[in-house]
Amino acid sequence: MFIPTLERLATETQKAKWLPLATNFKILGTYAQTEMGHGTYLQGLETTATYDHVTEEFILNTPHKSSMKWWPGSLGKSSTHAVVQAVLIINGKKYGMHPFMLQLTSLDNHMPLPGIEVGDIGPKMTLDYNDNGFLLLKNVRIPRQHMLMKHAQVSSDGKYTSSGPNKAIYAPMVLVRVKMTKWVHDALRQAITTAIRYSAVRHQSKMSDSGPEPQVLDYQTQQYKLFPVLADTYALFFMSRNLRRQYNRMMDEIRNKGSYKMLAEIHSISCGLKGLSSKLGIDGASICRTACGGHGYLKVAGISEVLGLLHSVVTAEGEYTVVCLQTARYLMKQIAKVSVGEVVTGSSEYLNVDPQSYSCPLQTPADCLNLTFLCDIFRNRANCLIRSVASRLQIDIESGAPQHIAMNNNLQSLVRVAEAHCETIMVLDFTASVISLRTSPETIKVLTSLCQLHALHTIVKNAGDFMETESVGLEQMKWIREQELKLLEIIRPDAVALVDAFDLHDDSLGSLLGVYDGNVYERLYESTKYNPMNQNVVHPSYYKYLKPLMSGEMISKL
Incomplete structure (x- = not known):
């Protein structure tokens, strides 16, 4: 979501600055919205971006444990930058969620910058190769120009204006x-x-004894x-x-x-x-x-x-x-x-029809x-x-x-x-x-x-x-x-032709049961040769546990 967010929510000047860096892998970005305590309910997000009109900076904070960003892909160990969604605060007044461009780590040694704690959230059911991360912010200052301002702007003196629908951020x-x-x-x-x-x-x-x-x-x-x-x-x-x-x-x-x-x-x-x-x-x-x-x-x-x-x-x-x-x-x-008599369009246009006029069209099988x-x-x-x-x-x-x-x-x-x-x-x-x-x-x-x-x-x-x-x-x-x-x-x-039409190569399919040539049993047996448990004819665990148990040498201490 990092590049699409820049494309849709940044000004032309901001896009000219960051998009070439992102598309050429000079910076690696993520989209940091979900928090430990809130996900879909965006109005409940707790990360704040408070404007300081003296220095013309935003001060980013995750004030509570529940406020920390939690789940963004590639955040923990990979990304150098993030688009952080935070509640904008100016002179004590909240203006809702807005996106901010934040550098997370040094481009020289990848160390987190001051006030930033970032890491991986740990193993999951699957997809452990994806670096889902957490992010804690403590008084992290960024320039005013690092708020993505295509649809909402904050002037140097702290005046807030909106030039687009507030739901544009959902795109x-x-x-x-x-x-x-x-x-x-x-x-x-x-x-x-x-x-x-x-x-x-x-x-x-068998379907029949003789078949x-x-x-x-x-x-x-x-x-x-x-x-x-x-x-x-x-x-x-x-x-x-x-x-x-x-x-x-x-x-x-x-x-x-x-x-x-x-x-x-x-x-x-x-x-x-x-x-x-x-x-x-x-x-x-x-x-x-x-x-x-x-x-x-x-x-x-x-x-x-x-x-x-x-x-x-x-x-x-x-x-x-x-x-x-x-x-x-x-x-x-x-x-x-x-x-109230309006005609609706789109996927729900069938609502314009009075169900009283309906009769089931099925007259024969x-x-x-x-x-x-x-x-x-x-x-x-x-x-x-x-x-x-x-x-x-x-x-x-x-x-x-x-x-x-x-x-x-x-x-x-x-x-x-x-x-x-x-x-x-x-x-x-x-x-x-x-x-x-x-x-x-x-x-x-x-x-x-x-x-x-x-x-x-x-x-x-x-x-x-x-x-x-x-x-x-x-x-x-x-x-x-x-x-x-x-x-x-x-x-x-x-x-079979209908699944073959998906044109999945065996390497992409990743299944020995679904190989194209149908040699399932041969491949299943072959796979056992690479099993670490089978690298020894007699596994070391036999000498450590099974042999003493069978010979009576292993005596329970209970």
Whole structure:
């Protein structure tokens, strides 16, 4: 986030000074926002930047233990500079969070500068190669010009002015959340590639006494585990690509027109889609791990590393529930506009439709594969859920409950509507992408089957929602389940080709179970030769512990 923050929040003069140094690796930077005591709740950040108009400097402090920066990547031992988010204070008045450019270490010997304590926060579940750090500041002075002043300025005499929306500071965080949806896709494609390739190699049991042991991938149960994950992986690809395009359009409008009208929408959907994608990633990778049986538990299977990465994404840049609630609050504002006659646009434009006019479009089992019908079903489900929660909130408030109490009483439902909204976006993006593809009819056919499976499986997982909102009926749900299982047979012949299409080299995949040539058992055995435990035929522990125990020489002292 270091360079994108400079690009978006620094003045032209500041960019001319720092960007060449950063892009040419003359300085190494990080983005220091999250504190030990506060993460997503930015108004609670405690790091301060107090302006001294006598010296024309800002004095940076982390006044409490909870104030120290905690988690920024590459902060502890690598970075020489940081963009530090701190509460601006002028003459005792607080002006909210603002970004400040801070040099952390000497460019000669990398020693921390006076007043700065910096270090690594310690081992994590995975990703220990990433230097996540902490930062303590005690009366660290920086020049006035080191506040990034594209959207807010402090003059030499301490006068504060703002020349842009106060939410402009969120643009770099939005970018990271947008990127995270692709990171989840990249991680999940590793897990599903491993699981499907291994399932095509592994033979297990017999379907009949006279037949051979079939490939595990031929069992319907294995297909039902893995093919929805495969469909989700492709859905994540198309969704993340479309989300990045929307983000780029927003940034073009900001740069070329000074317009921030897209920021609230992109902030909202990037929050929810980051949350939903991380959930799909963790659930999908866990399924892939167990679908590989006992061998999937081995480190050399490569899936444990993927799971560790995905577990970091679910909390990084906003914990799952928190980011879903960001999306839900935006949806409550959108439905409030609709209730007074306004027409809303963007991802929530389906709120303009009165659910009373809806009737389930599925009249035959074959209709369950009609992507246009499926999109309508998802829109109606989200529309009804959003309106229902908005109505309950209004009733609670009108009955005398303070707004914060009303919100707290409906938080779980608000998370639910955010999930429904984002699942709708994913189905719509997948459908639109498949329809617009320019490729062979065969490729379009198999991707259409994946899109259908993604939509139907999502409906089955959330059957209660779809039936509660009368988006589908009991008979239609029965058809959906039947068509879902039929799609498994349709996808089976192309399953391995669909993961091969990710074009992951064995070195990038990092899995002995998912190697391209299928020589899994040979490679598993070969890997044991590099195990430190096997470097001696008889391990030294035998002489130290086992032999004395077996010979009676080891006697308990108890």
